[in-house]
Amino acid sequence: MVIQNADRRMQIYGALLLLPAAVLLGTFAYLPTVSTLVNSLFLPGFRGSPPEFVGLENYALLIEDRTFWRVARNNLIYALGTIPTSIALALGMALFVNARLPGRGFVRMAYFTPTILPMIAAANIWMFFYAPQIGLFNKILGALGISGVNWLGDPSVALGSVIVMTIWKEAGFFMIFYLAALQSIPPELKEASDLEGTGRWSFFWRVTFPLLMPTTLFVLINALINAVRVVDHLFILTKGGPNNATNLLLYYVYENAFSFFDRTYAATITVVILLVLAVVATVKFTILDRRTHYQ
16 A cells, blocks of 8 residues: 555656646647647638638648649658758768867857858848849859859749758758767777778668667657748748749748638648648658667
């Protein structure tokens, strides 16, 4: 009986410790998700009339929305362009600054500096780089005798320009996680591999990279979320233009909710985004978790 009472007190104690996190998750994650799902089943009311329940009609309209599919295609290209490149670049930078080199602290600071800049400030900096007449990139091209490019006004290069800026912004952030993971690897493993005569490349693929898989999984999930929640620098750089060439999913949600005042349709798009993120995250955890070595 005494043991049962002690176990019950420990269960209550554990529940109380979890209560603040549960309240925060319920208030700022689960409740808004449920509210968004409910709103997606209505049409907005006009001139004070209540919203009209329409069931899945908004989802049927979404399937027929050519702009949505254009935006979804843009977001897929954006994710494929930013996620692998920024992660590979972050890993390379982490390996470089983890080695013994002169001025290592300065190099680390230089790599990490773009991360601490607010996205609005970073977008304004790159707007100067991309400016058609006075921009840095076109000045360099002009010095080489090459005609300038309308980096943000040409539909064929605008999305690529946004991708380049995002990689510059995110690689340093992901580098910090890889650097911390590299410094947690026991140095005895490297010493043992040197005694065995293992090459540097073999040691990386057989020892270092498998030990970095938990970090890679974490970075992948964060990179995926970042690839979907892009709003602020699109608002500064292109506003989704030209001709929706750089319009991405969350910015399309913003447009529908606050420019077109169709918040129920915006809720519908949000539900679809959440479902896609849930499916992709599940696949990632299912596949990558089998190859992840937790210490």
